Amino acid sequence: MTPAITVRNPGLLSLIVDLGRTGFGAVGVPSSSALDRYACQALYSLLDCANAPLLEIIGPRFALQFDADVVCAITGARVKAFLDDTPLRPWASFHTKKGSMLRVKEITEGFRYYIGFAGTIKTDAVMGSYTTNLECRFGGLNGAPLTSGAILHLEDSREIETNVVPLNLIPPMNSPHILHVMEGPEADSFTADSRRHFWEKGFHELFTVSTNLNRTGIRLEGTPLVFMPEAPKSIVSEGIVSGTVQVPGDGLPIIQLHERTIGGYARVAVIARADQDRLAHLKAGDLVCFERISLEEGERLWMEKKNRIDKLRYLSVSPHE
């Protein structure tokens, strides 16, 4: 029989995600990827699968009830989670029993957390991906967030050994967030002084994450960047990559996540790929500062990150406790 998992409480927002939709950018289809891809890689490793649908969740009180024995795991933001009365280890997999309830009581570090299962949540891939495009209402479970009472059917449920991600492979997720950036295509549109304050060591301007944040972008508050007198406030719309920092006319940066293929604001910087998972954990009121690096340094940081992802792939099986 196919195990059924019932959402008893969806938290503030929970969605089906994966590593994103690719190949349709020319007609404006964004990736809509999970925001913390590293946490997803950790789930795939713990659950011994690749690019299966996972849950991305914000907020406490998320609860799931299981009608069968299933192997489940949680990564991403550090949470106080319980299976019935048993506290669960962070970044680890565990067995559920028929009738047992998984509850997330509190988030202690970070913002978004991820839950996956050894098996495949039954849902149709849309344009090659399971992830939810919330704005356009496709992908995921009918293009919508999970609601209380929603049932996830788990196909090909597998019994596997449980495992734990070692502490040294769990990244920090708390404010302040120091993000490495490379110069963006329109960096020269800003005065030298304002660029220095934006990203130079020793001059660091601290920005605060505003309440204006969602899966599309994160608006920051702080000292506005200053445009050069002759620089246009907007550009002829052009393709953008995830992690591009755009600056509209008011000078306050917006970090673009995985929901737009084209942008029309000056692109002052691009967040290093190695630091982009951290963006999943920026929440209103958090402090952010930028630190400029070269593209070569960005590549080197990404190589290091890839090494850590490789280490996730070869977790040693921990003994049962």
Added chain:
Amino acid sequence: MIIKRYAENALRIIFGNQIDMEVHEQVRRAFFLLLSLQLNDIKEIIPSFCACLVIYDDDLTSYDPLAELLRERLADLSAVELPPPQVHEIPVHYGGDYGPDLSFVAGHCRLSAAEVIERHCAETYTVFTVGFTPGFPYLGTLDESIAAPRLETPRTRVPAGSVGIAQRQTGIYPFESPAGWRIIGRTDVRLFDPARHPYSLMQIGDKVRFIEER
């Protein structure tokens, strides 16, 4: 043509710096040529008004060899085989609840609403690029006499099918979404359907004509 690096795994192929039919033609040719090459190491090609953004798989290639290959392959764009542009006729209900900004545009341009509609329908537009949300066509070039600025504060939601104006461009919102353009009407035509092939009604280089629906 200039190739510039953008991110660890992305580069821009730049053909100009303003909205222009000749630049558009080069972008379009480059886009279809890149598609025809079916390079495994290219994950995404996003053409826009003046440039193509290329996102590549850096497990398979890196900037220098890819940029060199692109420079070589894109040196001659004259022989590219292009798909014939499709012409789309889009019926639009103008004004009223369908087009809450029609009277603003008319006032701004010192024209009657009927004249704005007439001029909006007179042009055959080119799809310069598709983006913002899936299937959203950026159409040009709008008659200068009915050009209007974007909203100071964008609306948080407009209905799917809303037809908008911003400077010398016009466009259609395929989904209910935030919108900063002046909305002058609405169409029932579905511009994007994730369950139908091709997903997007329009692609770069297509032509569009609006028809007033009374």
